[in-house]
Amino acid sequence: MSTHTPVDPAAIARMANRKTAKAGRTVIFRIKRCDGPGKPSYWQDFKVQVPKNANVISCLQQIALSPVTTGGQPSTPVVWESGCLEEVCGSCTMVINGSVRQSCSCLIDDYAPSEGDTLTLEPMSKFPVVRDLWVDRARLFNNLKRVKAWVPIDGTYASGSGPKESPEDQETRYVLSTCMSCGCCLEACPQFNVEADESKWNTDFIGAHAISQARLFNMHETGKRLAAERLEALSGAGGVSDCGNAQNCVKVCPKRIPLTESIAAMGRAVVFHKVKQFFNR
Amino acid sequence: MTTVPASAATAAAPGFLEKHHFLLRRLHSLTGIVPIGVFLVAHLVTNSSLAWGKFGLRGEHAELGLQGGGAYYFQKEVAWINNEVPHLLLIEITLWAAIAFHSIFGVYYALQGKNNIARYSYQGNKRYALQRISGYFGILFIFYHIATLRWGWSFLVPGGTAWDHKFAVSTLATALRGGESFTAAGVAVSIFYFLGISLLVFHFANGIWTAAITWGLTISRQAQERWGYVCAALGAGLMLAAWSALIGALAISPADARKSEELFNKGKGAAIVAPAGPNTAPNIR
Numbered sequence: 001m002s003t004h005t006p007v008d009p010a011a012i013a014r015m016a017n018r019k020t021a022k023a024g025r026t027v028i029f030r031i032k033r034c035d036g037p038g039k040p041s042y043w044q045d046f047k048v049q050v051p052k053n054a055n056v057i058s059c060l061q062q063i064a065l066s067p068v069t070t071g072g073q074p075s076t077p078v079v080w081e082s083g084c085l086e087e088v089c090g091s092c093t094m095v096i097n098g099s100v101r102q103s104c105s106c107l108i109d110d111y112a113p114s115e116g117d118t119l120t121l122e123p124m125s126k127f128p129v130v131r132d133l134w135v136d137r138a139r140l141f142n143n144l145k146r147v148k149a150w151v152p153i154d155g156t157y158a159s160g161s162g163p164k165e166s167p168e169d170q171e172t173r174y175v176l177s178t179c180m181s182c183g184c185c186l187e188a189c190p191q192f193n194v195e196a197d198e199s200k201w202n203t204d205f206i207g208a209h210a211i212s213q214a215r216l217f218n219m220h221e222t223g224k225r226l227a228a229e230r231l232e233a234l235s236g237a238g239g240v241s242d243c244g245n246a247q248n249c250v251k252v253c254p255k256r257i258p259l260t261e262s263i264a265a266m267g268r269a270v271v272f273h274k275v276k277q278f279f280n281r
Numbered sequence: 282m283t284t285v286p287a288s289a290a291t292a293a294a295p296g297f298l299e300k301h302h303f304l305l306r307r308l309h310s311l312t313g314i315v316p317i318g319v320f321l322v323a324h325l326v327t328n329s330s331l332a333w334g335k336f337g338l339r340g341e342h343a344e345l346g347l348q349g350g351g352a353y354y355f356q357k358e359v360a361w362i363n364n365e366v367p368h369l370l371l372i373e374i375t376l377w378a379a380i381a382f383h384s385i386f387g388v389y390y391a392l393q394g395k396n397n398i399a400r401y402s403y404q405g406n407k408r409y410a411l412q413r414i415s416g417y418f419g420i421l422f423i424f425y426h427i428a429t430l431r432w433g434w435s436f437l438v439p440g441g442t443a444w445d446h447k448f449a450v451s452t453l454a455t456a457l458r459g460g461e462s463f464t465a466a467g468v469a470v471s472i473f474y475f476l477g478i479s480l481l482v483f484h485f486a487n488g489i490w491t492a493a494i495t496w497g498l499t500i501s502r503q504a505q506e507r508w509g510y511v512c513a514a515l516g517a518g519l520m521l522a523a524w525s526a527l528i529g530a531l532a533i534s535p536a537d538a539r540k541s542e543e544l545f546n547k548g549k550g551a552a553i554v555a556p557a558g559p560n561t562a563p564n565i566r
Contacts, residue, residue: 098400188401190394190409203299205393237299241306244394245491246409248401261500268497274303 008251014110021109023052025117028070029059031078032122034129041129045070046078050112056103056121057082057092060133078121079132087254090182094133095122100187100252103133124187126194139195140183143206147230149213151223163221176216176262178255185209185249185259191242203237208249211240212262218269231266231273240266309386310495312379313488320376321485322519325478327362329522331355331450331529345541348533352450352541355529359449360549377427384420391416412487415480422477429456439466447546451538453530461535471531478523486516 027050034041046063047070057080064077080103082092087105094103097111097120112119127135153159165173185208186192192207214230217223234240240263249259298305330337334354335347345353363369396410428434430453435443439459444452457474459467490512493499499508 188397190396190406193395235303237295237302239302241303241495242390242393243495244409245405245494246403247405248397248403251401251403251405258502260494260505261502264494264497264500264505266497267495268500270303271307271497 011110017111017113018107018109021052021113022115023050025050025115027059027108027112028116028118029063030118030120031132032120033078033132034123036131037128044075045118046075050108052109054108056094056096056106056108056119057085059108060103079130079134081130081134088180090180093124093182093184093187095124095187096120100124100184102182102254105254124183126187126189126192127183128196135183137181137183139201140181140186140207140209142201143210144181144213146202146206146233147210147214147217148226148233149210149217151217151220152225153222165221169219173216173219175255175257176212176219179209179212179216179257180255181209182254183209184252184254188248188252190246190248191244205238205242206234206240208243208253208259208263211243211266212257212259215262215265215269228273231270234266235270235274240270243267305386306390307496309383309390310492312383313485314492316376316379317383318485318489321481325482325519325522325526327358328355328526329529330358330526331533332525334529342541342544345544348529349537349541351529352533352538353545356449356542356545359446360545363446373431380423384416384423387416388420408487411480412484412491415484418476419481419484422473422481425473426477439464439470448539448542450530450533451535451542454533454535454538457530458535471527474527475524478527479520482516482519482523486512486519489515 026047029046029048031044031046032041033044046067048059048062050059060078060080067075067077069075080092080094082104083089085092085104087102090102092103093100096103096106103121108119111117121133123129123133123135127137127139130136153162189205189207191205193204195201195204211234214234218227218230243263245260247260250257253259331351333351335345335350337354338350342350342353366372391413394409394413396406396413398406398410425437429438430444433443435441438456440455442452442455442460444456455461457467457471458464459470490505490509493508494505499505
């Protein structure tokens with residue numbers, strides 16, 4: 001049984017642009033900028049001579065070399081966050097041409113193959129902007145804490161080797177473990193929205209990433225020890241019941257994690273958990 | 282059994298909605314299927330007899346024709362519901378309470394989301410948005426529908442017709458037309474009905490698709506896809522029933538409907554007057 005979601009057909013269509021894209025063409029980068037937390041956003045356009053196979057990051061580096069807008073006004077280098085540059089850390093996630101993805105793996109040839117094409121860059125809208133394209137994803141990590149997305153091995157003595165994992169479970173768990181906490185699923189989710197009030201973080205919708213990580217660790221033979229606590233968190237306010245089944249998460253996930261299957265699996269687990277609780281407690 | 286996390290202990294005591302979050306969410310899901318969804322199916326199938334009822338009469342009263350026969354059969358069904366179904370008011374109150382609960386919590390839950398189809402125009406996302414739009418519209422429609430045709434708020438009906446279960450088709454037809462023949466306000470009411478029933482059938486079909494995910498019945502993508510075809514087929518069938526009911530109600534003139542109803546009521550009246558004697562009433566199947 002394949003659990004992978006098919007690749008977005010729009011992405012396949014964009015890849016065809018690679019063949020026709022010419023090196024050295026001028027592409028306009030329309031960037032939504034912001035000077036600091038709470039400051040107003042504004043748009044600035046920059047012209048970049050794009051070499052073959054350039055990605056968004058290399059173009060942002062070019063802009064940083066001479067940050068002058070298309071109108072000839074001197075500006076400041078655009079700020080962004082990045083780490084691995086190979087789509088496994090998630091930190092360079094931003095909204096490109098209206099859709100969320102990692103900027104390091106975003107080739108300009110795919111999106112803007114012709115002279116004078118425009119590429120739009122925005123920071124993710126569901127997280128507070130630190131500066132320009134750099135956002136603070138603290139709430140994403142807070143929500144992983146809500147479901148205790150870890151294996152409990154800390155203690156005052158060595159607890160020995162853990163139980164064996166079955167290959168079948170490993171197979172299911174592997175793809176879940178590739179989650180890099182990038183935030184794409186949250187950015188595209190209509191149920192996950194901006195929350196400035198930190199006291200509400202623990203009762204607002206937790207998001208597909210955390211539900212899927214709860215599934216991952218509930219399947220882990222040692223991680224199971226916290227299964228009931230995770231299900232308790234997922235059955236409460238902002239838990240798995242708050243999913244609206246728009247299923248955007250699974251469409252935008254760069255790791256093609258079957259997030260909607262995780263949501264359904266945890267929906268089932270939570271039903272059993274609550275029914276058991278009703279009769280046992 | 283499980284230990285309370287320290288962070289939860291320091292937080293303010295949860296309110297009613299938060300404390301019973303899971304129960305309320307699942308009740309919201311459940312009420313949409315039982316009793317509301319089950320009633321919707323029964324209601325639409327019954328009402329569609331306005332279009333096909335002639336065939337249900339199996340040759341009886343053939344002189345009434347397609348529309349008159351449909352009206353006769355529908356009147357018969359309405360009479361059965363009103364005369365034979367036990368505890369009708371209790372059933373109605375249960376339904377109204379379930380609809381009120383599903384509506385109030387549905388709006389409350391829907392307001393927590395913020396649709397983004399402009400950015401992410403995936404089909405699933407469009408259905409997410411339409412599920413909420415159909416919910417809002419459906420509340421307005423159901424309220425108008427029950428208020429005018431059940432509670433007798435005839436001041437909301439163009440022409441002021443009050444629905445009467447003994448004249449089920451003719452009073453429905455005049456309420457939809459805005460009088461004996463179509464008026465502008467009547468056409469507006471008919472369009473409102475068309476939108477209302479279509480959106481509610483979608484809401485139900487899409488609702489049972491998402492409910493299967495919510496309750497964890499369909500987990501794999503393939504299972505969700507398979508169940509999606511079942512829901513689509515059910516939705517298409519119900520849509521057909523809903524539209525044929527509306528077409529049946531709009532196609533018959535109130536005068537023709539009255540003829541069918543009087544014929545039925547006369548037959549039934551005769552049967553009631555002389556229950557012990559030889560059956561002189563027309564054979565009511």
